[in-house]
Amino acid sequence: MSDLLERLRGRGWRMTAQRRVVAEVLDGEHVHLTADEVHARAVVKLPEISRATVYNTLGELVTLGEVIEVTTDKRAKRYDPNAHQPHHHLVCAGCGAIRDVHPSGNPLADLPDTERFGFTVSDVEVTYRGLCPDCAAAA
Amino acid sequence: MSDLLERLRGRGWRMTAQRRVVAEVLDGEHVHLTADEVHARAVVKLPEISRATVYNTLGELVTLGEVIEVTTDKRAKRYDPNAHQPHHHLVCAGCGAIRDVHPSGNPLADLPDTERFGFTVSDVEVTYRGLCPDCAAAA
DNA sequence: ATCCTATATTGGACATTGTCCAAGTCAAGT
DNA sequence: ACTTGACTTGGACAATGTCCAATATAGGAT
Structure with a gap:
């Protein structure tokens, strides 16, 4: 950058x-x-x-x-700032740590027309939640 | 409910x-x-x-x-309150309207182990964004 | 039915995040 | 170097949410 x-x-x-x-x-x-x-x-x-x-x-x-x-x-x-490579996020529910992730598949294609209600859908944001290794160990 | x-x-x-x-x-x-x-x-x-x-x-x-x-x-x-049927959301960037949607596919399964960084991933939240018919017409 | 007590409610102070604006400052073209 | 429109500033304000000590109450026990 x-x-x-x-x-x-x-x-x-x-x-x-x-x-x-x-x-x-x-x-x-x-x-x-x-x-x-x-x-x-x-x-x-x-x-x-x-x-x-x-x-x-x-x-x-x-x-x-x-x-x-x-x-x-x-x-x-x-x-x-990582705006030029599409990606999503994995967030730790414990400490709030965030990692960039790249799921396989295309969530946009996974939304059928019947589920779009006439919207012009332009973007999708996927947030995975869980516990990072440290927080999982502490729990 | x-x-x-x-x-x-x-x-x-x-x-x-x-x-x-x-x-x-x-x-x-x-x-x-x-x-x-x-x-x-x-x-x-x-x-x-x-x-x-x-x-x-x-x-x-x-x-x-x-x-x-x-x-x-x-x-x-x-x-x-629609907590007992898993679903995601479609949000209008114009007016903020929200619809419940049910994408096909399973985003959780779309996150390979190599992209989990040792996290215990328990949940995924998908937010589609776009314009509702009204806002698209107004634009 | 009444009492008791742990639990819930209240209101208001406080915290965090973000927006707005009028006045002052400055980058960059001439 | 001058000029000007764009940028910055600081502080007031707004929106959302949290916290706490004092008060009230639901629901079990008597």
């Missing part, structure tokens, strides 16, 4: 220190941070960055399709 | 006016209400019921497995 900044600049994004820092924080394939976690890490590199800017920037990245918004639980939304 | 109250009593639930009202509000197969919507409807039947009690009662019903907690978006959790 090191070329993210380039892609964004190419799309007419104005490059600012704040946006650069947010993009850097999200760098990595298997990160699932909340907005406040992103902010906390951004502050280390750019102490005066505001929460509002982090929220704005994350929202823009989502709109641009560079980052996926994941709502695995009732708590905060999480931001997943 | 008219026998819900009986089932709960059998499980040692203390029956109170508040709990009865919450159960009545949830009655029905295709309801997906937020906690505050449940509260609003409960207040009609029992004006002095408090928000805290509605939250408590919903939480208990979820724990007992009588109601499913659905988090389709970043907004409020929704409570689905």
Whole structure:
């Protein structure tokens, strides 16, 4: 994702220190941070960055399709920079750990027309839940 | 779900006016209400019921497995009384309408062992997203 | 029928997550 | 370097949910 900044600049994004820092924080394939976690890490590199800017920037990245918004639980939304390879999520009910997973099959194709109620279905999000090895051992 | 109250009593639930009202509000197969919507409807039947009690009662019903907690978006959790027939959800990205759907196939079986990372996977939640006929027409 | 007590309810303070806005700041084109 | 529209800021506000000490009550025991 090191070329993210380039892609964004190419799309007419104005490059600012704040946006650069947010993009850097999200760098990595298997990160699932909340907005406040992103902010906390951004502050280390750019102490005066505001929460509002982090929220704005994350929202823009989502709109641009560079980052996926994941709502695995009732708590905060999480931001997943692994937006260019379709995948789903496996969440630990104990500690909240999240792994990217790639189920076989195509859930979209598994929804018959009779179950679509005239909707234009464009996307499917699959969340597996269970216990990670550590939490299973503790239980 | 008219026998819900009986089932709960059998499980040692203390029956109170508040709990009865919450159960009545949830009655029905295709309801997906937020906690505050449940509260609003409960207040009609029992004006002095408090928000805290509605939250408590919903939480208990979820724990007992009588109601499913659905988090389709970043907004409020929704409570689905259709807990005894496995199903998934189709959500309109425009207006938020929710339909119960029954995809063919078994998503749980679609997650290979190599993609489980040692987790004990117990559940899968599939959320289809798209536009309902009305919102598609408006777009 | 009445009493007792564990359990449930209440309301309001508090916490978390997120949105909004007016004022100030700055990137980047000219 | 200037200018300008886009970006950032901080703080107020909103929505959702949690927690707690005080009060009330369901349902078994008497």
